[in-house]
Amino acid sequence: xxxxxxxxxxLHRRPINLFFLAVLVAGCSGLSALWAAxxxxxxxxxxxxxxxxxxxxxxxxxxxxxDSKPKKASDRYSVIRYHLETTDDGNGPKAExxxxxxxxxxxxxxxxxxxxxxxxxDLIETPDGGFILQVEGTTHGRNAMEMATVSANGRRVAIYxxxxxxxxxPEIRWIAAPMVRGTVRNGTLRFxxxxxxxxxxxxxxxxxxxxxxLKNRPKIKSDPDSxxxxxSKKSPVxxxxxxxxxxxxxxxx
Numbered sequence: 001x002x003x004x005x006x007x008x009x010x011l012h013r014r015p016i017n018l019f020f021l022a023v024l025v026a027g028c029s030g031l032s033a034l035w036a037a038x039x040x041x042x043x044x045x046x047x048x049x050x051x052x053x054x055x056x057x058x059x060x061x062x063x064x065x066x067d068s069k070p071k072k073a074s075d076r077y078s079v080i081r082y083h084l085e086t087t088d089d090g091n092g093p094k095a096e097x098x099x100x101x102x103x104x105x106x107x108x109x110x111x112x113x114x115x116x117x118x119x120x121x122d123l124i125e126t127p128d129g130g131f132i133l134q135v136e137g138t139t140h141g142r143n144a145m146e147m148a149t150v151s152a153n154g155r156r157v158a159i160y161x162x163x164x165x166x167x168x169x170p171e172i173r174w175i176a177a178p179m180v181r182g183t184v185r186n187g188t189l190r191f192x193x194x195x196x197x198x199x200x201x202x203x204x205x206x207x208x209x210x211x212x213x214l215k216n217r218p219k220i221k222s223d224p225d226s227x228x229x230x231x232s233k234k235s236p237v238x239x240x241x242x243x244x245x246x247x248x249x250x251x252x253x
Contacts, residue, residue: 080114085157088106113137143187153183
């Protein structure tokens with residue numbers, strides 16, 4: 001299994017960064033709700049969950065709404081987890097992706113990449129007027145990505161995310177399942193996401209804020225309420241590029 005090979009080759013996950021947790025808890029009033037939810041899965045128990053997974057296959061969402069002032073981009077924090085698709089043995093967890101045409105994907109319980117591995121996140125404009133998400137990994141993230149994908153050609157990566165909305169309410173969702181088309185050596189994934197542009201921007205803002213807090217990237221000195229401004233300067237995605245092959249375009253049956 002991929003997980004075993006990672007341990008054998010000496011790539012170990014770091015302990016949880018206590019400074020990171022302390023800063024986030026102090027800096028975001030809704031973060032306790034954001035971190036409280038494990039990835040919603042069907043048919044199994046997510047890693048670290050204190051209780052069995054719900055019997056329903058539907059993705060759970062917080063039921064309590066909070067009335068508060070709209071959050072600035074600089075106040076948001078996000079969570080992201082990459083779970084590799086695995087063989088379905090009937091007992092393991094499954095991620096439900098694509099709300100318009102739901103699919104259940106059997107996944108490894110432990111993510112091989114998470115928000116601590118993020119160096120930068122951006123929205124990338126596509127030639128058809130749409131957008132995709134780009135997430136760049138740190139050195140540790142690049143190593144984890146390469147090791148997880150070296151023998152995973154043809155498998156999908158179920159991507160789970162949590163982010164704070166403008167009303168300080170956490171949004172919790174499996175957002176994508178890009179197909180692995182070869183070993184990813186640069187630690188960067190580009191993929192289409194199951195969310196609208198404003199939701200994607202809130203997720204990106206939060207990931208970049210986490211990266212700044214963990215010193216994975218320098219503080220953004222441009223307009224603090226818009227990371228899409230910088231992203232819009234990037235060239236459109238070349239549909240024939242190697243990175244574009246990882247965009248989720250063929251996951252629907």
